[in-house]
Every structure is written in structure tokens, then in C-alpha cells.
């Protein structure tokens with residue numbers, strides 16, 4: 254088997270996507286090693302999930318820094334300590350500076366709960382319902398300097414049901430997120446993905 258893919262996961266919240274990655278690694282379906290989990294929120298539940306799995310945890314509270322640049326510098330230093338192959342944003346709720354994004358060009362991915370380019374930013378489920386969409390879903394993409402705008406790697410759509418609420422829709426999208434994200438990370442572990450001239454190339 255290839256060397257495991259070293260990843261650092263960035264979170265701000267509950268970390269259910271992080272949990273799905275931890276579980277797939279434990280089940281040996283994802284050939285990765287989670288070197289560290291970094292959160293900008295001190296009491297993010299995802300940190301507990303990481304501790305339970307004996308993964309290094311780091312808190313970098315953005316309130317402790319005078320500027321975005323200082324926060325991002327600290328984040329870069331902490332990430333580089335682990336020298337990861339891939340940086341995985343999993344519910345990380347901070348906008349990153351262009352300098353940060355360019356520093357990790359082609360090495361950072363994000364999962365977003367909408368069918369991009371629809372509904373960048375927040376409240377995606379609510380916006381899909383308000384627009385009367387028949388389909389909704391998730392997108393996994395490389396991170397670029399444009400918010401939720403980087404090259405797409407994978408999308409998964411689900412049907413919006415007549416009686417869906419924001420909560421029921423979010424829940425069903427999340428279930429799909431939990432299988433899609435580890436799958437894409439495994440593609441990186443298998444070296445099947447490249448970003449060439451801003452185009453995602455996926456080998457079969």
C-alpha cells in the first residue's frame with residue numbers, strides 16, 4: 254500500500270465530517286493519517302472527537318490576533334509543522350487571506366453544502382428552499398482566493414422533498430457529505446487527482 258496521505262483538518266464546529274474521516278481511516282477504507290486538527294473555536298465539539306481518536310489538537314483563536322494576516326501566519330506555521338500532503342477544511346468558518354490560500358495552492362480542499370456555483374457562503378439550505386429548488390446537495394472543491402469558488406472536484410445532488418425544512422434538508426445533505434468527503438480524500442491518497450491550469454484532472 255502507498256504511504257498514507259498526511260492531512261491536517263481545520264474545523265470550527267461539531268466536526269461530523271471530521272468524524273467520518275476518522276472512521277474511514279479506522280476502517281482502513283481511507284489511507285490517510287490525520288496529523289492534527291486545528292480549530293479557531295476553543296470549544297468546538299470536533300476537538301473532542303479528535304482527542305478521542307488520539308489526534309493532536311490545536312486551538313488558534315482568531316480573537317487573540319490583531320489582524321487576519323497575523324492569524325493566518327500563525328495558522329500557516331502550525332500547519333507547516335506537520336508538513337501535510339493535504340489540508341482539509343471541514344466546517345472551518347473563517348475566510349482565509351489570499352496569501353494563505355496561495356501559500357497552499359492545490360493542497361487545500363473544502364466541502365460546501367450546496368451545488369456550487371449556487372449559494373456560496375452561508376444558509377445554503379434555507380436559500381435552496383426559498384428558491385424552490387428541486388435539487389440540492391454538496392460540492393467538494395479546491396480552495397481558491399474566491400470564496401467557495403475554487404475548481405470543483407465532486408458534487409452530489411439529492412432531491413428536495415415537498416415537506417423539507419432547513420433542518421431535514423441539512424441532515425440529508427450531511428449524510429451525503431460523510432460519504433463523499435472521505436472518498437475524495439482517498440482519491441488524493443491514491444494520487445488520482447491533479448490540478449493543472451486550474452482544471453481538475455481525475456484519473457480512473
Ligand code: GRF
Nearest residue numbers: 267268269270344364365366
Ligand atoms: C458542513 O455542512 C459542511 O459542508 C460545511 O460546514 C458543515 C460542517 O459540519 N462547510 P460538521 O462540523 O462537519 O458537522
